[in-house]
Amino acid sequence: MNTQIATGPPANFDLTQLGKVPLDETHTFIFESARGACGGSPMWRVRKEVEARELIALAQVSERIAILMLDLREDIRVQFIMRVPVPCMPSPDGPIHFATAAEVGLVYPATAVVEPQPGYSFACLLRPLQAWHPNIGPFATGQRICLGPTLPAGVQTREIIFLLYRLFALQTAQFNSFDPAGVMNGAAADWWQRNVDKIPLTNESFLSFAASLRATATENNL
Amino acid sequence: MNNRNCLTEISLPPGASPAPLADFGERLPPFIGGPEDAAQRLASVRALVAGSGSVGLEVVETLARWKVAEIAVVDPKRFKGESVLTHGIPPEAVGESKAFYAGRLAKRISPLTRVSAAERGFETIGFAELARFSVVFLATDNLLAELKVSQACLSLGTPVVQGSVHGECLCGHVRFFGHGGPEAPCVACGYTRDEWAHLNRSTLYSCEGSGANTPAEGQPTRSLSSLCSLAAQLASLQFARDLLGLGAPVRDTVLEYCAYTHQTVITKLVRKPDCPCEHQVLRRTAAPRAIRNCSLRELQEAAGLGTAVTFEVDGGLWAEQGRCECGEWGALGRFVSESDTTYGPCQLCGKATKGHPFQCHRRVPAAVTEPFRDQQLGALGAVDICWAAVRSNQHGALFLDPTP
Numbered sequence: 001m002n003t004q005i006a007t008g009p010p011a012n013f014d015l016t017q018l019g020k021v022p023l024d025e026t027h028t029f030i031f032e033s034a035r036g037a038c039g040g041s042p043m044w045r046v047r048k049e050v051e052a053r054e055l056i057a058l059a060q061v062s063e064r065i066a067i068l069m070l071d072l073r074e075d076i077r078v079q080f081i082m083r084v085p086v087p088c089m090p091s092p093d094g095p096i097h098f099a100t101a102a103e104v105g106l107v108y109p110a111t112a113v114v115e116p117q118p119g120y121s122f123a124c125l126l127r128p129l130q131a132w133h134p135n136i137g138p139f140a141t142g143q144r145i146c147l148g149p150t151l152p153a154g155v156q157t158r159e160i161i162f163l164l165y166r167l168f169a170l171q172t173a174q175f176n177s178f179d180p181a182g183v184m185n186g187a188a189a190d191w192w193q194r195n196v197d198k199i200p201l202t203n204e205s206f207l208s209f210a211a212s213l214r215a216t217a218t219e220n221n222l
Numbered sequence: 223m224n225n226r227n228c229l230t231e232i233s234l235p236p237g238a239s240p241a242p243l244a245d246f247g248e249r250l251p252p253f254i255g256g257p258e259d260a261a262q263r264l265a266s267v268r269a270l271v272a273g274s275g276s277v278g279l280e281v282v283e284t285l286a287r288w289k290v291a292e293i294a295v296v297d298p299k300r301f302k303g304e305s306v307l308t309h310g311i312p313p314e315a316v317g318e319s320k321a322f323y324a325g326r327l328a329k330r331i332s333p334l335t336r337v338s339a340a341e342r343g344f345e346t347i348g349f350a351e352l353a354r355f356s357v358v359f360l361a362t363d364n365l366l367a368e369l370k371v372s373q374a375c376l377s378l379g380t381p382v383v384q385g386s387v388h389g390e391c392l393c394g395h396v397r398f399f400g401h402g403g404p405e406a407p408c409v410a411c412g413y414t415r416d417e418w419a420h421l422n423r424s425t426l427y428s429c430e431g432s433g434a435n436t437p438a439e440g441q442p443t444r445s446l447s448s449l450c451s452l453a454a455q456l457a458s459l460q461f462a463r464d465l466l467g468l469g470a471p472v473r474d475t476v477l478e479y480c481a482y483t484h485q486t487v488i489t490k491l492v493r494k495p496d497c498p499c500e501h502q503v504l505r506r507t508a509a510p511r512a513i514r515n516c517s518l519r520e521l522q523e524a525a526g527l528g529t530a531v532t533f534e535v536d537g538g539l540w541a542e543q544g545r546c547e548c549g550e551w552g553a554l555g556r557f558v559s560e561s562d563t564t565y566g567p568c569q570l571c572g573k574a575t576k577g578h579p580f581q582c583h584r585r586v587p588a589a590v591t592e593p594f595r596d597q598q599l600g601a602l603g604a605v606d607i608c609w610a611a612v613r614s615n616q617h618g619a620l621f622l623d624p625t626p
Contacts, residue, residue: 039530039532039587039615040615041500041501041502041615042615043496043497043498044500045615047498073532073587073589073590074532074583074585074586074587075583075585077580079580105578105579105580105581106580107579107580109584110500113498114369114373114410114498114499115366115369115370115421116366116421116422124578124579124580126580129549139547140547140576141579142545142576142578142579142580144579150422152422153418153421153422154418154498
């Protein structure tokens, strides 16, 4: 069997080195394709290129996310799949089940660099469709994901990715439906308040996925 | 910056005479080195005052005494008991809207001036509405409002005169942003790391979906009322000097007066090379006809900025794709309003398709609109619009309908 093992981060890797990670052929192609059409003011273009490269490097080293589309023409517009359990409840009476991945659409506008943005303004869950999560809005409004009351001006896209991961995994979530700061689905908030024994959905850290893949591959070789 | 006509025009109370008590020229001096048409220049001013507190209210009153053409006042707050300590108001005004109180005062002083007010924040003023003002006076109490005023006015090339005080130091400041081009400074060019942090802290956004923001209750202005009045009068004088060409240029300067020492310092404001804000002044360009009857291609050609451009229209989002409840995606290719993105039935199940947030663009790259470039904007859903903007990486053009 031909197993492809990712180019993982070095042992002393930390996120400050993300911009220096050499991209492999696939990820270089994604980056260069998006960069070729990058538009906007000079400062915004520089910012987008830095953000995009870090995002792609994060996808490469973590293998937690796979980028499907990256568009830098105006906003940073990225569609990706994140490997994380996503709670779903297709029928109001249950049972709950867990999708193994989330397909997410993220839009980072130029205004987010200089103005704090509402926490629900960046990301939408594209699939699965029947998410059962206190901080994910109804399908009718695009399954917007609320990351908190407000995100600070200049928040980095990689931070948004980490927030999304912790949110999906219910490592951080806001259940209080009387607090307007984050609850997009009151029924789900109520349900999860009554089922706190089920959370978090995973204790894995975002960056541990690639390491576990490598460990599995090593075991198989043995 | 999307709701239009949010300003309410203020009329005289019933029975009040619309005739002015005196002609402004009776007290206007022949300024040394000044223009002969000083009165006419002042009379042609159309000013918007953002923030009608202890500084802004004084500015409004002064503009009314100059009998300018138009004054608009925006302020979301009402007077509190403590306001009497710093504002030029009588106790009876407590509880009244700051904006409407200032507007009514201005109208009484200058009945022929067109006066309007809004008990709202600056961001509710429509772009086309803002475009008719020749100057904006900024006297708000939070950095986010400052930033929004600066960004909107910079893109229109409208000067901003900001008056502020630092009560403990007995200092008054007037910053004059000329917004003359991409190399001119904006408010954010002078922000320190602390100010960016404060900007982030002082704002609360609700998750309830309206996108509205409510500034958190901030620190009240602690100052002697004299200092507030002084800052307002200095701001007015700086504007008059600019308008009438009196003395050295005041554009892109900050004037600081300290009452401890009676010293005045004038410092040049410069653009920060790595300012994160957009520094693009839109060139006002005539549309071939009413904007809703123009196609995107016509606007693009009239803008003369090449093909790698983006389009933005008044209050509209370009919905590239929509999604039905059944999960089916469908191509839309039209403008939808921010409040209602519903459009057409799903081809699969017949239910309503909605523009999806991930597939909606406020500024849409031209390439995305290619199949629809020759259709009129009205046919593409942009019916009730007053303006459209075409931008390249370096330049931009603004199309305004004559009567917003």
